[in-house]
Amino acid sequence: SIPLPDGRDVWIFGDTLYGPNRVVVGQDPRMVHNSLGISTCKDGWHLDYVVKHDAAGSAMSYFSPAEPKHWYWALDGFYAKGDLWVTLLCLRHPSKPAPAGLDFETCGSDLAQVSHLERSPQEWQVVIHPLVGDGVKAYPSATTVVDGNFAYLFALYESGTRPLLVTRIPLAGLTAPAKNLQYLAADGTWKPGFDPANAKQVMTHGSPELSIRYHPALNKWLAVMVDPAGFSDKVLLRTAPNLTGPRTEGDVIYHIPEMQPGPAHVNSVFC
Numbered sequence: 001s002i003p004l005p006d007g008r009d010v011w012i013f014g015d016t017l018y019g020p021n022r023v024v025v026g027q028d029p030r031m032v033h034n035s036l037g038i039s040t041c042k043d044g045w046h047l048d049y050v051v052k053h054d055a056a057g058s059a060m061s062y063f064s065p066a067e068p069k070h071w072y073w074a075l076d077g078f079y080a081k082g083d084l085w086v087t088l089l090c091l092r093h094p095s096k097p098a099p100a101g102l103d104f105e106t107c108g109s110d111l112a113q114v115s116h117l118e119r120s121p122q123e124w125q126v127v128i129h130p131l132v133g134d135g136v137k138a139y140p141s142a143t144t145v146v147d148g149n150f151a152y153l154f155a156l157y158e159s160g161t162r163p164l165l166v167t168r169i170p171l172a173g174l175t176a177p178a179k180n181l182q183y184l185a186a187d188g189t190w191k192p193g194f195d196p197a198n199a200k201q202v203m204t205h206g207s208p209e210l211s212i213r214y215h216p217a218l219n220k221w222l223a224v225m226v227d228p229a230g231f232s233d234k235v236l237l238r239t240a241p242n243l244t245g246p247r248t249e250g251d252v253i254y255h256i257p258e259m260q261p262g263p264a265h266v267n268s269v270f271c
Helices: none
Strands: 009-017 031-040 046-050 071-080 083-092 105-115 125-132 143-147 150-156 164-170 182-184 190-192 211-215 220-226 234-240 251-255
Touching: 009 071, 031 071, 071 105, 071 143, 143 211
Parallel strands: none
Antiparallel strands: 009 031, 031 046, 071 083, 083 105, 105 125, 143 150, 150 164, 164 182, 182 190, 211 220, 220 234, 234 251
């Protein structure tokens, strides 16, 4: 969820089944690849779901790439410069078919600029700015946070131990994110561009999506994430004195009910 200055919160959903029956027939779901929700707290907490529609009234993804064979998962975002900014992870079907739940591979990341937030969400203006192209195996999108004059975007590196890396964009340069992108290098300095192989690993075992936020009462940076061991039922809380670490190994703060072993567990379900 992304707080707006007027008290609303924008929620991001991926692969959203819609309609009264939310139908999936075989491998053909009635689904959009991303949608939004807008929550308010004026008379108790209330959430309005937003499935975008085209001129003909047909449901469509709120964010769509130019390449029709690709799609976006919207992962995180922040408010800055009067607009909403949302990280978009590019996906496509792999050349070799995979099981239905894993039939995808990454192909880059972009940054969406969402303007005219005073209008109905159906009428918000969306401009998608290129960020990192296909082929580098690390795409800034996993989580974002604004600190000072920069927006920090974290990226899972799909290599080795799959560590977490961090990039940043000056708030003044958000409309040209690829040009203004910087990464934290292994020597601890910020360098222009993005070179994952020579970047500092701010988390040895990262996650494709997580939350990193500052907790003022604790004076610590908290990371909340699913256990990166894979197909685990654990949600971890890891702390750090600084945005870029070093982080603790983490405490288990939740067990995902659907992943609990036992006779009720369904093997085709994973979280």
